[in-house]
Each structure stands twice: as structure tokens, then as C-alpha cells.
Amino acid sequence: MTTIKATKKQSRGDRPTEPLIFEKHVAEAVGVDLPPLDVPETEIPSPIRGGCTTLPSFGQHDVMGHYTHLSDRNFSVDGNFYPLGSCTMKHNPRINEWGASLPGFACLHPLQDEDTIQGALRLLYETRTMLEEIAGMHEVSLQPAAGAHGEFTALKVIRAYFSDHGQSQRTVVLAADTAHGTNPASCTMCGASVQTVRTVDGQTDLAHLKEVIANIGPENIAAFMITNPSTAGLFDANIKEISDIVHETGAKLYLDGANMNALLGRVRPGDFGVDAMHYNTHKTFSTPHGCGGPGSGPIAVTEELAPYLPVPQIMMSDDGSFYLDRDREKSIGKVKSFIGQFGVLVRCWTYISACGPSGLQNISETAVLNANYIAVRLRHRYSMPYFDPQKGKFCAHEFVTVPQELLDKGVTLIDIAKRMIDYGVHPPTMHWPIQDCLMVEPTETESKQALDHFIDVMLQIADEISNDIDIVKNSPMESDISRADEVAAARKPTIVYPHK
Ligand SMILES: Cc1ncc(COP(=O)(O)O)c(C=O)c1O
Secondary structure (H helix, E strand, O other): OOOOOOOOOOOOOOOOOOOOHHHHOOOOOOOOOOOOOOOOOOOOOHHHHOOOOOOOOOOHHHHHHHHHHHHHOOOOOOOOEOOEOOOOOOOOOHHHHHHHHOHHHHOOOOOOOHHHOHHHHHHHHHHHHHHHHHHOOOEEEOOOOOHHHHHHHHHHHHHHHHHHOOOOOOOEEEEEOOOOOHHHHHHHHOOOEEEEEOEEOOEEOHHHHHHHHHHHOHHHEEEEEEEOOOOOOOOOOOHHHHHHHHHHOOOEEEEEEOOHHHOOOOOOHHHHOOOEEEEOHHHHOOOOOOOOOOOOOOEEEOOOOHHHOOOOEEEEOOOOOEEEEOOOOOOOOOOOOOOOOHHHHHHHHHHHHHHHHHHHHHHHHHHHHHHHHHHHHHOOOOOOOOOEHHHOEOOOOOEEEOOHHHHOOOOOHHHHHHHHHHOOEOOOEEOOOOOOOEEEOOOOOOOHHHHHHHHHHHHHHHHHHHHOHHHHHOOOOOOOOOOOOHHHHHHOOOOOOOOO
16 A cells, blocks of 8 residues: 655645635726727616625736636546545546537527527437437436436426326325435425335335335325435346336336436436436536536436426427427426526537447446445445445445444544545545445546545545544644534625625
8 A cells, every 4th residue: 555645735826825805906906908988877776786895906817816726725526536426526528618618509599590500409409319318218308407407307297197197196206215315305396295215235125115105005106216326326136126016006217317327338227117317417428517507407208208398399300400399288398498508418419429339338337347446445444334245245336335443433424534635535425325424436537546546545544543543633634724614604604705
């Protein structure tokens, strides 16, 4: 094992604290020369103007410097290993950005006539059909703006289908106890109630699934929402049986497709019985994301659910031209302005086209291999409840560790996570899907050197806990700020600069 040195994050200049931009204000500085006013000057009425903030003045270079310094202080997927479980923080190829910024795409107006945007419509149509093929499902809608929005839209579609078939009493949705928080939230938003189904060893507990169905009454269930591979990083091998159980009740099987990174080109959800699913294209098909956006959450559905998809739908006419179908009799209507998250869909098209079928397969194989490589090397120091190669228990594209032996020595999970920052690693997802766990998703875009560095860091932290526990408990020591009061930051954020 290589000894790693914790390093102070170096950036331009020695900047112990970065003043606010308001504090750096230079009264006479000018950043941009505006042309002379050539229209009559008009006062903005004060009710519209409200309490106006005095904006700081700067030269252009100083503004660039300020924000570049701030960005240097951040962890980023471009600069650091970022194994945030379930978030698929992978490298975003710059060709995607090039494609999305082409003026022919970036400068379109959403209300342009269709005959002037045939190239953009063609891109949408091809994205739609590629996503249909990858899912092995009948029809895709590109409308939803994120994964959670996809869940909501698909549940609306399922409910519309049942209302249309005289079964509007089907208002209960089942979800695994490891489900992402958006699953129950989406159910509630579309007026369905949620019943939790237990998991055992990270897999759906079939006996409990049957018990819940019997208690609720099969005729009241609208869908079972499953994440496969699950948020515990395991492919639910009973998926066919689960699909049969759900379908016997007359309900639909919904796949939370956030983890498609592990399935691409290997398994098609349509083949294991899924009736509706969403993609998180910003994860699986690489758009820079985080802190709420930007995203896109296309949904794929079976033929019987397709008539209820939102409008507009992108279509190809017999003569090969493209148009937006806004006139679908059974559609749930609009869920998003205009035609979806166009810029993110350009990135999605670019990524899939650049990879091709064998490239997509390579993604899932490498993502799974990388996660298993790390898990095998760490399992003796970081306990893994679901991982045991000797018993043939491997993980999918991410794994969960509950480092109980280390916690028993007197550190908390947050201590371990904070110490990782000193070694230039972004902490993994914590305390989800189970208590006291770290969920690690390395993704396929990390090199073996990056994986080895991460492994060395984790082993060294384990050693530090045994030999010099205070280092870990007082970390991070090398970052610009140490431990922020996270509760106060969330509950009492100071978001207004106090003008003196
Ligand atoms: C398993 C799972 N489902 C759903 C979502 C929601 O996706 P989004 O953040 O795009 O709304 C996430 C997001 O992290 C997720 O990890």
C-alpha cells in the first residue's frame, strides 16, 4: 500500500479566506463599457424596483479572479474522485458540451415553426428511438425534466390508464424500503398512497411483497416501484418472479432507472417485465449535474400505456420529416414547457451516438468491474453487508459498506467522510439506504490509478483510526474550511449580505 500525504488544496495565491464580492467592491471600477443611451431615460417605478441592492463594481479580470478562486475551493467531478453513490458522478465528455452549444441548437427559439427546426426535431426523434431500444420498450416521452419528474409523469400515466379501464380504485403504490426519497414523494404528488415492501440482504422480500398485496387487496394496487440494481448496489435476481407477482394483481411494474449505468447494453428492462420506467439521462448519459440540475428524465412505457403519454410527442412523418404531435386524445397533457430539456437531450444523443452499442455495453461492464474491484480490496477493513465473493455475492455498479469495526473504535461516519476530503476524495453518499453506511459508486470513467488511490486512502484512514484517531476526528485539516455547522447552515442560512 502506498502512503498518501494529505495535501493542502493549492490554488492561485495564498487565500486563507476569500472576502465576499461585496467586500471587494472598488467604487470607480468598470467591468463593461455600455454603449451610450440612445432611448429616452425612464424611471422604473418603485413598486416594481422594490428594495434595490447596490451591486458591487469591478474590472472584468477581478470578477473572473473572484469566481475562479471560489471554484478552485470546490470539489468537482473534473478535478477529484467523486464516488457519490446513486448519483453517477462520471466524467462528462466535452464533445457533449460542444454539441449542445452549436448555434444551430443553442440559439433556437422554442416557438419557431417546425419546418425551421427539422434538425433539432430529428435529434429528438433519434434520442426517443435510441432510448426505446435501450429500454426494450414501446414508446418514450422526452418531456420530464428530471428523474423525480419522470416518476411523477409515469405514475400519472399509469393512473390515467387505470381510470380509463374502470379501475380508478387502484391508488396504492408499493415501494421498497431502500427506495430513493423521490419515489414516495412522487406517489404522494400524484395522489397515490405508498406502502413499503421490506428488503432482505438488499433484495425484495418476496414473502413480504405477497403479504402487503394480500393486506391491501390486489385490486387496489396501481404499481410496484422497484430500483434495479437497487440502491444497495445489488441486482434483484428475483425480478422475473417479482414481475409475475405484480402482474398477477393487475398492477404495473415501475422501474426507477437511476441505475441504468449498470444495465446498459446487457439487460433491457422491457425484457424483465417492466411496464414503465424513467431514465436519469444526466447520470447515465453524462450531463454535468448536481445541486438540483440540469437534468432530464425521459420515461419509457409499454404499448398499452403509450396513449396516455404527455404531449407533445416527437414523431416522424411518412415523408421522413419530423413534427410534434400535440393532439393525443388520451394523453395526460403537458408536464413541461415546450419540448423538454433540449440542451440535456443534445448531450444525451451525443453521448449515446459517440459510444455506440458496444460502447454502451462497455460502460456497464466497466462500471460493475470498477465497483467490485474496490469492494474486493476494501472488504477486510470496511465491512460490507451484501458483499461476499466467496459466497458468489458481488455488487453491481456501487456498493454499501457499514464500517462497524472502525466506528466501534470511537469515530463517527462523518469523521471518516471528512478525512477523505484531506486526501482529495469527495465523500460518498452516507446513511442511505441503510444507517451508518457509505455508498460508493466509482463509475466506469475512473482509471485504475484513481481506483487504487481511493483504496489506499481508505486503508490509510482505517490505519489512522487505529493509530492516531485524533487526526480523523479533527479532519478535514487541509481544506479551506474545517467543519461547518451543517444543521445551522441548513436551518439558518445567511443568504442576504448585511449592508453596512
Ligand atoms: C435511485 C434514484 N431515484 C431517483 C432519483 C431522482 O432523480 P433526479 O435527481 O433526477 O430527480 C435519484 C437521484 O439521485 C436516485 O438516485
